[in-house]
Amino acid sequence: MNFLLEPLAYQFMQRGLAASVIVGVLCAVMGTYVVLRGMAFLGDAMAHAILPGVAIAYIFQGDLLIGAGVAAVIVALSIGFFSKEGTVKEDTAIGILFAAALSLGVALISAMQTYAVDLSHILFGNVLGVSISDLWLIAGLSVAILLTVAVFYKPFLIVSFDPILAATLRLPAERLRNLMLVLLSLTVVVSLQTVGVSLAAAMLVTPAATAYLLTKRLFPMMLVSALIGAVSSIVGLYISYYFNIVSGSAIVLTATFLFLLGFLYKRVKSI
Amino acid sequence: MSHLPHRLEVQNASIGYGQKTILKDLSFQIPHGARVAVVGPNGAGKSTLFKALVGLLPLQSGQILIHGEALGAHKDCVAYIPQREEVDWKFPVTVEDVAMMGRYSQKSWLSRPSKQDKQIVKNSLEQMGIAHLANQPIGRLSGGQQQRVFLARAIAQEPHILLMDEPFTGVDATTQETTLNLLDQLREKETTMMISTHDLNLAASRFDYALLLNHKLIAFGKPKEVFVKENLSQAFGNALLVVDNGVILVDECCPPDEEHQRHPIEEK
Numbered sequence: 001m002n003f004l005l006e007p008l009a010y011q012f013m014q015r016g017l018a019a020s021v022i023v024g025v026l027c028a029v030m031g032t033y034v035v036l037r038g039m040a041f042l043g044d045a046m047a048h049a050i051l052p053g054v055a056i057a058y059i060f061q062g063d064l065l066i067g068a069g070v071a072a073v074i075v076a077l078s079i080g081f082f083s084k085e086g087t088v089k090e091d092t093a094i095g096i097l098f099a100a101a102l103s104l105g106v107a108l109i110s111a112m113q114t115y116a117v118d119l120s121h122i123l124f125g126n127v128l129g130v131s132i133s134d135l136w137l138i139a140g141l142s143v144a145i146l147l148t149v150a151v152f153y154k155p156f157l158i159v160s161f162d163p164i165l166a167a168t169l170r171l172p173a174e175r176l177r178n179l180m181l182v183l184l185s186l187t188v189v190v191s192l193q194t195v196g197v198s199l200a201a202a203m204l205v206t207p208a209a210t211a212y213l214l215t216k217r218l219f220p221m222m223l224v225s226a227l228i229g230a231v232s233s234i235v236g237l238y239i240s241y242y243f244n245i246v247s248g249s250a251i252v253l254t255a256t257f258l259f260l261l262g263f264l265y266k267r268v269k270s271i
Numbered sequence: 272m273s274h275l276p277h278r279l280e281v282q283n284a285s286i287g288y289g290q291k292t293i294l295k296d297l298s299f300q301i302p303h304g305a306r307v308a309v310v311g312p313n314g315a316g317k318s319t320l321f322k323a324l325v326g327l328l329p330l331q332s333g334q335i336l337i338h339g340e341a342l343g344a345h346k347d348c349v350a351y352i353p354q355r356e357e358v359d360w361k362f363p364v365t366v367e368d369v370a371m372m373g374r375y376s377q378k379s380w381l382s383r384p385s386k387q388d389k390q391i392v393k394n395s396l397e398q399m400g401i402a403h404l405a406n407q408p409i410g411r412l413s414g415g416q417q418q419r420v421f422l423a424r425a426i427a428q429e430p431h432i433l434l435m436d437e438p439f440t441g442v443d444a445t446t447q448e449t450t451l452n453l454l455d456q457l458r459e460k461e462t463t464m465m466i467s468t469h470d471l472n473l474a475a476s477r478f479d480y481a482l483l484l485n486h487k488l489i490a491f492g493k494p495k496e497v498f499v500k501e502n503l504s505q506a507f508g509n510a511l512l513v514v515d516n517g518v519i520l521v522d523e524c525c526p527p528d529e530e531h532q533r534h535p536i537e538e539k
Contacts, residue, residue, distance in 0.1 A: 151381065152276050158372055161362050165424075167327040169375060212363065216408040221363050246440060 015135050016184045016194075017122040020233035020251060023194045024203065028144045028229030029149060030187045032206030032222050033180060037160050041091060042079070042181075044201035049075040049203045051197065054122055059108065065137060068192055070116070072185030075101055078180050080085035101157040125196035125248035127237065134193060141190050142230025145183050156180065157218055194233075195248035207232060210262040227256050278303050278463045279324075279432055284333035286316070286323040292331060299482065299491045302331075304461035306454060308474035308494070311484035312507050317467040318354075320484065321434045324465070325351045330496045337432065350430035354437050360410045366420050367405040370396055373427035386534045395426035399449065416447035433457060435466040439473060451477060471498065471521060481533055 007013045034043045053071020057064045075097055082093035109119055121129070132136070149156070159166045159176050166173050184204075191200040211225035236251030243250075279301040287293040294316040301307055309317050322328040326342050326349075328447060335342045337349070350373070373395075374388040384392075396402040399419040409420055418438060425433055438450050453498060454464060454477075465482070468474055474481050475496060481497040483489040485506045490497040503519060504511050512520040 072467070154375060154381075157364075157376060161359065161364060161369075163371070164322075164325060164351055164353055164357065166328060167374060168325045168351050170326065215363060217363050217365055217368065 004238070007238065012128050012130070013237075013241065015130045015132065017234065017237055019130045019135055019138050020127055020194045020237050021230050021246070022138055022142050023191045024207070024229035024231075024233030024251070025226045026145060026187055026229075027191055027203035028207040028211070028225040028227075029146060029222050030184055031204040031206075031229075032154065032211065032218065032225050033160060034184070034204045035208040035212055036218075039184070040097050040201070040205050041202040042094055043184065043188070045094045046072060046075065046185050047197040047200040048105075049098055049101035050185070050189060050192070051122070052101055052108055054192070055105050055108035058186055059112070065189060065192065068189040069186060071101070072189050073182055075187040076181035077178060080174075080181060084174075115128070120193065121196070123198045124246050125192070125194050125199065127194045127240075127247040130193055135234070138190050138193065141186060145186055145190075148179070148183060152176070152179065153219075158249075184255065199248045199252045202252045203229065203232075203255065206252070206259050210255075210259040213262045213266045228255065232258060277339060279465075280336040280339070282334050282336070284323065284335060285331040286319055286328055287331055288328070293333075293486065293537045294323075294484070295487045297333070297488050299488060301463055301465070301480070304458060304463055305479045306458060306464045306477075307466070307480045307482055308478040309465055309467040309482045309484065310469075310471065310474050310506075311489075312510060317484060317504070318436055321351065321436055321465070321467070324434055327348055333394075348431040350425040350428040352418075352425050352431050352433070352435040352438060355414065355417060355441070357436075358417075358421075360417065362410075363408065365406050365408055366396065366401060366412070366423075367392060369409060369420050370423045373424040391429075392423075392427050395423040396451070398426060399423040413443075414441065415443045418442055418446050419449060422450060426453070426457075429460075430462060430463070432463045433448050435464070437467055437469070439468050439470050474498075 001106045031043075034040055050068040050071045053067040053069070053074075054064050054066075056062075056071075057067025063269040076095055079090065079093050082088050082097070083090040087092050088096075110148055115235070155166075155176055158169065159171060159173055165175060166176075166243040187204070188197070188200050191203060193201055207228040208221070210228050211221045215221040232255035233251050237247055239245060239254065240247040281299050283296050285292050285295050286297070297320070304438045309320065311317055319328065323330060324342075343444065359456050371384055371388065374384060374392060388485045393402065393405075396405055399422050401412075401416055401423060404416060409417060412420065422438075425435075435450075439447055441465050442450075454466075457464060466478075475498055476494075478494060480492060481494040482491045483502055484499050489506050490502040500513060500519065504513075507521050510521055514520065
């Protein structure tokens with residue numbers, strides 16, 4: 001018992017744990033769409049694309065989360081713009097914008113000198129540095145994103161599963177797709193602090209991929225994915241505390257371990 | 272309720288992707304409750320026509336009228352049954368989930384399905400003989416069962432116009448018969464049906480009208496009037512062989528299709 005309670009004596013651990021669980025659940029739920037719609041590459045790109053926004057916010061000493069958020073939304077909408085009506089294939093548009101944004105971010109960062117620490121925090125997360133106001137922002141944004149997913153559950157399901165049915169039902173497919181991209185980019189922004197941009201993509205894909213192996217309907221898939229995301233965050237944070245490992249890595253490795261278990265279970269079951 | 276004379280009217284429509292035109296200057300009118308076979312060689316533009324009719328492809332010129340109004344004025348009155356290759360069978364949805372999508376309407380997209388919706392879905396699954404599979408994921412079904420899921424969804428949609436892309440290609444005899452029975456039932460509800468098929472005998476024997484396409488409209492009318500030598504040779508070109516005693520052979524099995532990947536099994 002003491003083993004579990006000891007880390008919670010520190011307030012930064014309490015806040016870190018709360019933030020990790022919220023982000024774990026959020027990424028896991030949004031991740032179901034990432035996995036089902038084959039957007040893993042997009043999630044990865046999105047995570048790196050917010051770098052210039054963070055760098056600019058840092059230069060002007062603004063809020064890093066806001067800088068990241070603005071950058072993410074711009075990139076998401078640009079991808080939609082360039083790939084509209086098939087002018088450029090979507091993954092090509094993603095590849096171009098991903099590389100451009102990452103280069104711009106690195107260019108901006110390389111112009112500064114005192115950036116090493118912050119850069120590593122941005123890339124790999126700094127869950128123990130979550131302040132009260134950060135926590136509120138993370139919680140607020142997460143609730144807003146999850147509520148939007150709940151409200152658009154049916155149209156998102158139809159657009160993801162059967163775009164032709166969506167067309168016959170006259171759903172605004174284009175706008176729904178953009179909304180999903182915006183939600184996805186906000187998710188990446190929210191996970192900036194806990195797992196960092198390099199590992200956010202893993203939290204989007206891994207829990208959802210595990211849940212995909214274990215369930216046969218979308219809603220249970222979301223629930224199981226959320227559970228895996230939460231458990232990975234908690235276990236990962238304790239491992240990080242006791243073994244003195246970077247928290248983002250510990251969380252992602254825990255999620256990966258759970259995926260391997262799920263994969264083995266599925267394999268054994270199908271024999 | 273007074274009906275306009277035509278449910279579906281296409282006027283001088285040109286359809287294609289980007290700058291490329293696949294179907295040129297198409298005009299035809301389909302009367303109330305008619306059953307139309309859409310016939311033509313591979314890549315003739317059958318799927319393209321359907322995509323335009325559901326509003327998935329914008330028209331390059333001309334217009335499509337349903338009940339005398341432009342496409343889009345009537346919500347959810349067109350149902351489309353996709354080819355099997357167009358569906359993601361690994362998506363985590365059950366048979367019932369898919370059929371329930373047919374009951375989606377913009378008025379009630381926040382609310383849960385009503386009792387009436389559930390009853391309609393249940394009936395449509397029973398009608399297709401797949402009620403016992405309601406809780407199965409669609410990926411675990413056989414090919415014929417999979418097609419019947421989408422037929423059930425189309426029934427649940429209660430459409431005025433039903434479009435089916437190659438429903439008789441690569442399915443078992445039971446599914447083919449179930450499909451044809453369904454068409455008979457829908458006729459009683461005055462549903463207008465357009466069905467693309469490679470089976471010319473089926474098109475000639477079980478349909479009211481035939482629409483012969485090859486990048487343009489070659490003929491539209493009663494199958495007997497449409498399936499004559501001149502029209503067929505115009506549509507199929509070299510794939511057509513006219514034997515002395517009046518028998519016409521059409522060979523067009525399985526070249527890779529520009530429009531869509533076809534199922535390898537062809538039923539003749």
